Amino acid sequence: DHQLSLEFNALNKLKAEFNDPFLNKNWTGFQCYLNEPSRWFGIECEGNRVKKISLPHMGLKGRIKTDLFYEFTELSVLSFKNNSIQGTIMDFTYNKKLKSIDLSSNRFEGFMPDSLLGLNMLESLQLQANLLSGQILEFDQPSLREFNVSYNNLSGRIPATKVIQSFSSSSFAGNPELCHSLSLALCAAAGIKLSLTTRGGVNDTAPPPPDSNKYGSGFAKTFLLFDAVGLIVVVLLFILYYRKAKNLKKEMIRKYFTEEKKLEENKSVQVIEQTPTVAQEEKGKLVFMEDEGDFELNDLLKASAEGLGKGNFGNCYKAVVGDGPVVVVKRLRDLKPLTHEEFLRNLQVIGNQKHPNLLPLIAYYCGKDEKLLIYKFAPRGNLFERIHGGKGKDRIPFRWNSRLSVARGIARALDCLHLNSKSQTIVPHGNLKPSNVLLDDNDVPLVSDYGLVSIIALPIAAQRMVSYKSPEYHSYQKISRKSDVWSYGCLLLELLTGRVSSHSAPPGVTGVDLCSWVHRAVREEWTAEIFDTEISVQRSAGAGMLKLLQIAIKCSDKSPERRPEMSEVVRAVDSLKAYESESEDEFSADRSLTDDSLSTTPKRVFSDNPDL
Numbered sequence: 001d002h003q004l005s006l007e008f009n010a011l012n013k014l015k016a017e018f019n020d021p022f023l024n025k026n027w028t029g030f031q032c033y034l035n036e037p038s039r040w041f042g043i044e045c046e047g048n049r050v051k052k053i054s055l056p057h058m059g060l061k062g063r064i065k066t067d068l069f070y071e072f073t074e075l076s077v078l079s080f081k082n083n084s085i086q087g088t089i090m091d092f093t094y095n096k097k098l099k100s101i102d103l104s105s106n107r108f109e110g111f112m113p114d115s116l117l118g119l120n121m122l123e124s125l126q127l128q129a130n131l132l133s134g135q136i137l138e139f140d141q142p143s144l145r146e147f148n149v150s151y152n153n154l155s156g157r158i159p160a161t162k163v164i165q166s167f168s169s170s171s172f173a174g175n176p177e178l179c180h181s182l183s184l185a186l187c188a189a190a191g192i193k194l195s196l197t198t199r200g201g202v203n204d205t206a207p208p209p210p211d212s213n214k215y216g217s218g219f220a221k222t223f224l225l226f227d228a229v230g231l232i233v234v235v236l237l238f239i240l241y242y243r244k245a246k247n248l249k250k251e252m253i254r255k256y257f258t259e260e261k262k263l264e265e266n267k268s269v270q271v272i273e274q275t276p277t278v279a280q281e282e283k284g285k286l287v288f289m290e291d292e293g294d295f296e297l298n299d300l301l302k303a304s305a306e307g308l309g310k311g312n313f314g315n316c317y318k319a320v321v322g323d324g325p326v327v328v329v330k331r332l333r334d335l336k337p338l339t340h341e342e343f344l345r346n347l348q349v350i351g352n353q354k355h356p357n358l359l360p361l362i363a364y365y366c367g368k369d370e371k372l373l374i375y376k377f378a379p380r381g382n383l384f385e386r387i388h389g390g391k392g393k394d395r396i397p398f399r400w401n402s403r404l405s406v407a408r409g410i411a412r413a414l415d416c417l418h419l420n421s422k423s424q425t426i427v428p429h430g431n432l433k434p435s436n437v438l439l440d441d442n443d444v445p446l447v448s449d450y451g452l453v454s455i456i457a458l459p460i461a462a463q464r465m466v467s468y469k470s471p472e473y474h475s476y477q478k479i480s481r482k483s484d485v486w487s488y489g490c491l492l493l494e495l496l497t498g499r500v501s502s503h504s505a506p507p508g509v510t511g512v513d514l515c516s517w518v519h520r521a522v523r524e525e526w527t528a529e530i531f532d533t534e535i536s537v538q539r540s541a542g543a544g545m546l547k548l549l550q551i552a553i554k555c556s557d558k559s560p561e562r563r564p565e566m567s568e569v570v571r572a573v574d575s576l577k578a579y580e581s582e583s584e585d586e587f588s589a590d591r592s593l594t595d596d597s598l599s600t601t602p603k604r605v606f607s608d609n610p611d612l
């Protein structure tokens with residue numbers, strides 16, 4: 001029908017704008033079929049018409065034309081949450097049936113479109129964490145029950161409509177130029193430029209003066225008095241905070257530049273001893289984990305060194321000690337305020353962990369201001385580079401057998417950490433992600449950075465460690481061995497899909513929320529498209545891949561109680577068979593994507609695995 005093809009064209013324009021490889025591959029054929037669910041990822045239809053467009057956490061970029069949504073006249077739910085979409089918000093004049101709009105965590109800018117005021121069925125509007133400017137519209141539709149415009153650049157006064165006043169202050173937080181007071185005078189006193197922030201650049205349409213009846217009562221006067229006192233206190237606190245923040249910033253910039261300079265210097269081969277912050281009096285003894293090592297701290301400081309990278313908790317250097325071993329020195333920063341004895345105890349616990357798939361800690365140094373960890377050097381880089389690196393001719397194929405053995409090795413290493421930690425209070429790994437899995441010859445995985453959660457300062461750990469990004473930390477600030485299981489599940493998803501996960505992406509790399517993405521793709525039966533084509537073209541990988549995906553999904557369950565223990569995971573991964581020969585093993589790429597064995601329904605694919 002005519003409207004179907006208009007919607008088809010609009011969706012294709014959206015697809016062209018996003019130019020996302022997954023959507024390009026998936027959005028083919030028609031978007032809606034009568035009496036059948038849509039085959040397009042993120043699209044739901046009803047009676048041949050698009051009802052829902054839901055593409056959250058996909059790493060989508062681009063600008064959407066303001067008139068692109070004119071054709072979706074039956075649209076009820078729209079979510080582009082957590083992408084990187086730019087430009088102004090679309091015009092919703094013809095989307096009268098919209099009940100829920102979630103454009104949060106994008107890069108939308110400019111004013112809120114007036115058309116939002118005409119949506120009389122709107123129940124939820126989420127625009128937080130964008131770059132919106134101008135004033136908040138005078139929403140007064142009684143249907144509106146959820147509303148959030150926090151963390152934008154909105155300004156002016158929060159409208160006094162009954163609906164808007166029913167939302168708590170968290171809905172408006174993080175807009176420095178927004179005045180929370182009902183009073184125009186107080187907004188002006190706080191320096192809020194009402195006239196400058198009116199819409200469309202017109203300066204003379206400042207909000208109407210407050211209704212005199214409303215402010216005439218004694219209660220209102222008292223309220224205003226409290227308001228004024230409150231404002232003064234806030235201003236004073238703000239000045240104090242500003243001064244403190246300025247000092248802190250200065251200190252951080254100074255520290256950052258010293259660190260940066262050191263890293264830059266160390267990028268070229270040079271001698272670590274030139275690093276000024278290792279004070280002479282600190283040059284004590286290295287504590288070796290096995291027999292006494294054949295080098296001392298002094299040898300290490302004299303060794304030629306090469307900067308490997310700037311990690312979240314310290315910089316890493318590769319050092320060649322004389323003719324002896326090649327080691328990696330990790331200089332820790334952002335540490336917990338522990339006593340010397342507590343540090344020693346925790347470092348000793350880390351060093352006592354031994355397993356063929358754990359990167360061995362060779363020694364550590366625990367000085368007053370300087371803490372160093374010395375690890376074995378792993379020659380083949382890390383798993384993140386192995387999965388995502390070397391495109392085109394430079395790529396060394398990462399086949400199913402290798403991926404399976406990497407998955408197996410990591411599971412065993414984690415299981416070992418979990419067994420060892422049963423009697424201890426520390427969280428076993430805390431930061432499992434592909435860049436923390438190093439590769440030895442023959443792709444043997446060596447899990448690194450285990451146990452650092454016991455010595456890194458909590459605010460820094462909470463910001464940067466993967467376990468702290470687990471659903472349970474978001475809900476009730478708790479991490480446990482089950483958070484490691486969740487991280488392992490996410491890592492498996494990255495290994496199987498070849499997509500970067502936002503939970504563990506290195507700084508500057510955008511990822512997608514892989515767990516939600518895969519859970520949804522499976523629910524919506526897009527199983528075949530989930531896998532990295534490098535393995536989905538392998539005939540031998542089919543059954544194993546699906547089983548490993550099943551394990552990954554169980555591990556990345558939102559509820560920690562439903563996730564398996566690592567020992568069960570090891571048994572399940574061990575039961576997957578590698579294939580004797582991987583030569584002459586390829587389907588054509590096209591065939592693999594339409595192969596029935598891969599596009600089975602979730603029920604068949606995810607029937608219970610007896611090992612879990």
Ligand SMILES: Nc1ncnc2c1ncn2[C@@H]1O[C@H](COP(=O)(O)OP(=O)(O)OP(=O)(O)O)[C@@H](O)[C@H]1O
Nearest residue numbers: 308309311312313316328375376377378382435436
């Ligand atoms: N023992 C090692 N052998 C070889 N390369 C290593 C070794 N340890 C670290 N690297 C490499 O050095 C770089 C920095 O590592 P580092 O562990 O400091 O940071 P990260 O893994 O990126 O982040 P995080 O601090 O969160 O662990 C990474 O590219 C890592 O692969």
